[in-house]
Amino acid sequence: MEPLLEVRNLTVRFPTDDGLLTAVDDLSFELFPGETLGIVGESGSGKSVTSMAILGLLPKYARIQGSIRFRGEELVGRVDQEMRNLRGRHIAMIFQDALASLNPVHRVGAQITEAIAVHAPELSDTAVRTRGLELLNLVGIPNPVDRYDQYPHEYSGGMRQRAMIAMSIANEPEVLIADEPTTALDVTIQAQVMEVIARIQQRTNSSMMLITHDLGVVAGAADRILVMYAGRQVETGLVDEVFYRPAHPYTRGLLASLPRLDRRREGQRLERIAGQPPSLLHLPAGCAFTPRCRYADASGMCGNRRPELHEVSATHSSSCHFADSLDSRADAS
Amino acid sequence: MTAVIEDPIVTSAKPRSQWLLFRRRFVRHIAAMIGLGTLTLLVVVCFAADLWVFYDPKLTSILEAGEGPSMAHWFGTDDNGRDYLTRIAYAGQLSLRIGFAVAFISTFVGASLGSIAGWFGGWVDELITRVVDLFLIVPAIVFLAVIGRKISEAEAFLWWDLGDEFLFYTIDRDTPIIFALAMFGWMQVARVTRAQVLSLKEKEFVEAARAAGASSTRIIVRHILPNCVGVLMVNLTLSIAGAIVAESTLSFLGLGVQEPQTSWGKMIADAKGFIGTEKVFMLYFPGLMLLLVVLSVNFIGDGLRDAFDPRSKQE
Structure with missing residues (x-):
């Protein structure tokens, strides 16, 4: 179309x-x-x-x-x-x-x-x-x-x-x-x-x-969602894809920080994304989300190389170097 | 367009008059009504002077000079024996005409330049602001003194050779006074309007109007200026009063209108020698007229501002 x-x-x-x-x-x-x-x-x-x-x-x-x-x-x-x-x-x-x-x-x-x-x-x-x-x-x-x-x-x-x-x-x-x-x-x-x-x-x-x-x-x-961070496109896909299979750490962070009535436990604090959004005057050379990212690679790849848009599915793409391997990385860390 | 909604209430509606609401709010403003009444009375009395005065304003009579108020001369006579009430009426014609003309010209010029400066910004703003500053730092009284001197010296002022009438306006010797006063009266209005426009153009409704496809001209005329009406109205009324007083200052210095013409300001100037004598009433009458006009105009301004403001409490 x-x-x-x-x-x-x-x-x-x-x-x-x-x-x-x-x-x-x-x-x-x-x-x-x-x-x-x-x-x-x-x-x-x-x-x-x-x-x-x-x-x-x-x-x-x-x-x-x-x-x-x-x-x-x-x-x-x-x-x-x-x-x-x-x-x-x-x-x-x-x-x-x-x-x-x-x-x-x-x-x-x-x-x-x-x-x-x-x-x-x-x-x-x-x-x-x-x-x-x-x-x-x-x-x-x-x-x-x-x-x-x-x-x-x-x-x-x-x-x-x-x-x-x-x-x-x-x-x-x-x-x-x-x-x-x-x-x-x-x-x-x-x-x-x-x-x-x-x-x-x-x-x-x-x-x-x-x-x-x-x-x-x-x-x-x-119908579809486009997630933006620091002026850049972070993830895009159908609503269900982005909500149920987020393929970017930022999107994951956003979804995790939503208040949930059903899973609330006494004394438990709301999840949050640590740190501040970067200054738009001095963006990191690589992925703009690196300083706040839980999955960021220690080898410096995230901080130095600007990620391309990875296709997760025909309708779903994410600009994370590790879009396909986030789950395994989460387990590792 | 999609399906038309067949609702009898919707389709039978007729536009309601905006003017009606405005008028109703204005008429209910008591102070403004009193002001309007007083001003109308003064205007009618002064400009219809030819119909009711018993004396020639220029006719002197040594025998009756300097008399106090009496049945024959309600306001007394001046030191040349001229009927003071008659003089006041003719002087009022001049003072009122100068006051209103100066106020309207300077408000128009000031509002136009101010909104252009505020809206377009950049070098246009810079230029207009500098010109405003320039006019503000020039001591107006010196400048006006020069112009006043010129007028009293030359019967035929430079541009005056084009005749006695321009469009429907009879050019008198006080026309240069009007322009001279307006020349130093527009800067305040320009500044205030510019400031208003600067703040208004950042408003989201301006953005919304642009998003709807409106042009700059349409936005200035339909969205910005209506929001300035209150401020402009107050400025207009203040400058009517200001212009009458400024003309008095000129006349007081002997630079404004010249004999045998007179204005309220000039009458006050002429009577200044009687302060401390029993003939001080000669100061009171023209002063009272000035006070009445200034107060009336301010009250009317108040009423207009309230009536123009859709948020005002009165329905």
Whole structure:
């Protein structure tokens, strides 16, 4: 199947006072029509920078290398004018903090229809409004007619996030980038919002990049997972493969550190990954995870040689020198 | 688009007026209403002076010079025997016109330059900020003094040769005063707007608007400036008051409007010699007018700011 979105060797660097900061390092992945790709990683692992690069919203001083193809067309190097036609119509984004992402002085209705007003200025006010009400209805906001004319501060947290979703799907984009859509919400609302997203995705048959650091959200919603660490791709595979047969020490660490209600024992502390993520200004020559890795090789191979992507299965790959032999190494150590 | 939802409530909805809500909030602001009433009254009284005054503002009468308030002369007469109430009305025309014109011009210029500087940043910002600094460090009073001198010296000011009318605006001798005052009134607005834009452009809703495909112009006009309205409104009202006072300063120094024209500031200047005498009322009347206008405008500004802010408590 032809990928809808294809990212090849994407590298994003930012010049800073202390040198060149590598936010995304040689990242490659593709997004197929109708699928949901979960991108997982901790803060600073390059998840949001990747999505901004796809939308062409990185600041001008960012240095971008590699290729981003949408429906076969190259996006890197396009001028803003061309990207603007794409944004909000073919590729749209659901932002993390809905309160901050809604303009406090405009009515919610006017904001969720902004993408329509921008891309189809010929539509009449009534047509735009009708569509806006439809959208509110679609994301499950009660009393759309009253809610349409309210301001963001009159909405509850969950409703704001729904309004954000309505805003991003206004033009039924092919690619939906959800940047931590549930981070600011409590668990009940989280589940509702994820349910709305799933419903909408099914309805519009759009592909989604679900960016999150919440493995639980990914497990429930994604088809495939891409794990990122320090701007690099660490592991990628189908959800079940990554969850049940993690082939990278970092992924293993992440999964082990999830709190489990069923295995909890008195006095037992939560598993954690020792150490700190590396500075993006001074990445290790080899695998970026080496300093924190329990499986790291004493011969210096991990610290000096950058691992290639190893195929574990046709759909599953890991960038660890010892991707195939992790279990035996764990026993040895 | 996918299936249309056949919901009668959804499809029958009509847009509601934003203006209505704004107006309702403004009308309920008591101080603003009092301010608006007072200001309207002053404006009408001053600009309709031709219809109601009993005296010629330029007619002197030595026999009646320096009289206190009486039935014939409600506000008394000045030291040339001219009716003081009449003078106040005509002076008000000038003061109000200068005040409003200066405030609007400097707010417009300041807001435009400030938002351009804040939004585009880089060398554009650097340039505009330096120009603002330059205007701020030049002692305005010296500059204005030079311009004031020029006006009083030359009947036909350089650009004035293009005629007495420009578009619908009658060019008077006070037009250069307006531009001179506006020239030194826009920097504060520019700075404040720039600061606002700098903080607003980092907001996520701007990012969200860009992600929706909005252009820079659309984002500035629809997302940034509406968020600056409160600040601009306060600045506008303050600069109306400021401009009237600044014009008084010029007139006080004898550099603003010239006889036989007069303004409230000039009347105060002319009456300064009566401090400590029983004719001090000559200072009070124009001063009171100035106070009324400045207070009214500030109250209106308060009301407008509250009415523009959708988060304000009043419904």
